[in-house]
Amino acid sequence: MDSEKMIPLEGRRDDPLRYGLHGVKSDIIEPHPLESAYRSSKAKQEEMKKKILMNTYGAAFPMKMELDRQILSKFVSPVSLLLSFVCYFTSFAFLVV
Numbered sequence: 001m002d003s004e005k006m007i008p009l010e011g012r013r014d015d016p017l018r019y020g021l022h023g024v025k026s027d028i029i030e031p032h033p034l035e036s037a038y039r040s041s042k043a044k045q046e047e048m049k050k051k052i053l054m055n056t057y058g059a060a061f062p063m064k065m066e067l068d069r070q071i072l073s074k075f076v077s078p079v080s081l082l083l084s085f086v087c088y089f090t091s092f093a094f095l096v097v
Contacts, residue, residue, distance in 0.1 A: 050062045 053062045053065070
């Protein structure tokens with residue numbers, strides 16, 4: 001699972017029923033072997049993709065794509081910003097009434 005796609009849970013972080021007991025073992029190994037295999041295969045796939053792009057278009061192309069991705073990830077479209085403000089104020093209006 002990608003951490004970007006996971007929904008953060010509300011509540012306390014030290015809740016043992018929701019998050020499990022904390023131990024040293026959980027800091028050392030992954031929760032499940034398939035999870036570590038998925039992450040390593042995804043990293044290998046990204047590395048291979050960068051090598052293919054580098055061999056096809058030159059060494060600067062993958063770096064330019066990474067810079068473009070970082071710039072565009074910070075961009076917030078005006079429409080989504082407007083919608084978030086509308087949702088915030090309508091929810092605030094319902095709380096006041």
